[in-house]
Amino acid sequence: MGDGARSLLMRVLSGAGCPPVRMKCFTIRCFLLWCCWWVSAASGEAGISSHDEQENGSRSWERLLVEAERLQVPTKFLRVVPPDFIHFEFDELRTYAAEYHPGEHRMLLNRTLSLNAAGRVLKPLGRMTHKELEVFYHELFHAYMDYITVRDVQLGELGRDSETLLLFAKEQQVCRYGEVMITPIVQRMDEVESRYLTEAESWEALNETWAVFVGWVVWNQLELRQQRGKSTFRGGQDAHQWIPRFKRAFENGEFRGYYVPEEPDERRLAQKRYLAKSSQLSLEEALAILEQAFGFSSDFVKVVDASFGPAWRATCVTGKDGAN
Numbered sequence: 649m650g651d652g653a654r655s656l657l658m659r660v661l662s663g664a665g666c667p668p669v670r671m672k673c674f675t676i677r678c679f680l681l682w683c684c685w686w687v688s689a690a691s692g693e694a695g696i697s698s699h700d701e702q703e704n705g706s707r708s709w710e711r712l713l714v715e716a717e718r719l720q721v722p723t724k725f726l727r728v729v730p731p732d733f734i735h736f737e738f739d740e741l742r743t744y745a746a747e748y749h750p751g752e753h754r755m756l757l758n759r760t761l762s763l764n765a766a767g768r769v770l771k772p773l774g775r776m777t778h779k780e781l782e783v784f785y786h787e788l789f790h791a792y793m794d795y796i797t798v799r800d801v802q803l804g805e806l807g808r809d810s811e812t813l814l815l816f817a818k819e820q821q822v823c824r825y826g827e828v829m830i831t832p833i834v835q836r837m838d839e840v841e842s843r844y845l846t847e848a849e850s851w852e853a854l855n856e857t858w859a860v861f862v863g864w865v866v867w868n869q870l871e872l873r874q875q876r877g878k879s880t881f882r883g884g885q886d887a888h889q890w891i892p893r894f895k896r897a898f899e900n901g902e903f904r905g906y907y908v909p910e911e912p913d914e915r916r917l918a919q920k921r922y923l924a925k926s927s928q929l930s931l932e933e934a935l936a937i938l939e940q941a942f943g944f945s946s947d948f949v950k951v952v953d954a955s956f957g958p959a960w961r962a963t964c965v966t967g968k969d970g971a972n
């Protein structure tokens with residue numbers, strides 16, 4: 649990755665769990681995210697954690713998987729990542745931000761996500777709010793994508809679907825993220841411009857878009873589970889609860905990522921460029937993530953796919969323009 653594409657990957661907790669129908673949430677989230685960018689950039693230097701804290705973070709990985717199972721949130725993609733791959737750190741990210749730094753495999757979390765806010769070990773997942781879990785899973789997915797793209801990694805039996813997903817991601821990077829529509833002013837979703845992205849930019853745009861979807865799935869799974877008193881995605885009935893939310897989110901253009909422009913002049917105009925609704929996640933991408941990263945049953949995925957119909961399917965063609 650180039651110098652300008654540091655891929656500081658962050659999400660704001662306070663906006664992350666907005667109900668899908670409330671469009672203003674995105675605006676609020678982005679505004680806060682701007683603030684967070686500068687706050688965390690300023691405090692990051694001073695917040696380097698000790699070795700002990702990193703080791704504690706690694707040790708908590710196994711515990712994390714057990715807790716995720718208990719909460720019935722997805723663990724398939726997490727099981728591909730070795731326990732010591734992610735270096736967890738905690739810091740006072742005053743506006744509830746989290747970051748993932750791919751080059752260093754470093755996840756910087758707000759202290760509020762640590763046990764007793766002590767900044768040493770991860771808080772048990774069961775004590776996290778749904779919003780916190782959404783953000784945490786968003787960052788975990790960045791870590792997973794980081795891991796599966798590391799050269800010479802042998803994914804083995806466990807990671808066969810990850811290899812398929814990575815190949816698919818590379819295809820999508822070219823055909824859907826090489827040229828995108830952006831919203832130059834994030835609050836004005838209808839005003840869009842076209843941009844050709846560099847390789848690093850398009851990879852970041854894809855990663856952010858996919859991670860937004862991952863966080864959304866987890867948040868909705870937890871919300872539905874709370875409402876119904878049991879896990880979703882265990883059968884056909886559950887799909888009927890989940891699909892209307894999914895459709896609404898698509899229609900609202902919620903699955904949109906961003907990238908940090910590499911070009912200094914462009915970056916002077918905007919630290920981040922947010923994708924427009926026409927460049928949001930495609931149905932094909934969503935289905936691939938559900939099946940290959942989350943391990944949802946192919947029956948469930950088929951029901952979701954069928955409920956959308958052919959009109960929703962995008963053909964992946966290089967240079968394709970999205971519909972307005």
Ligand SMILES: [Zn+2]
Pocket residue numbers: 657658659786787790855856859
């Ligand atoms: Zn992110």
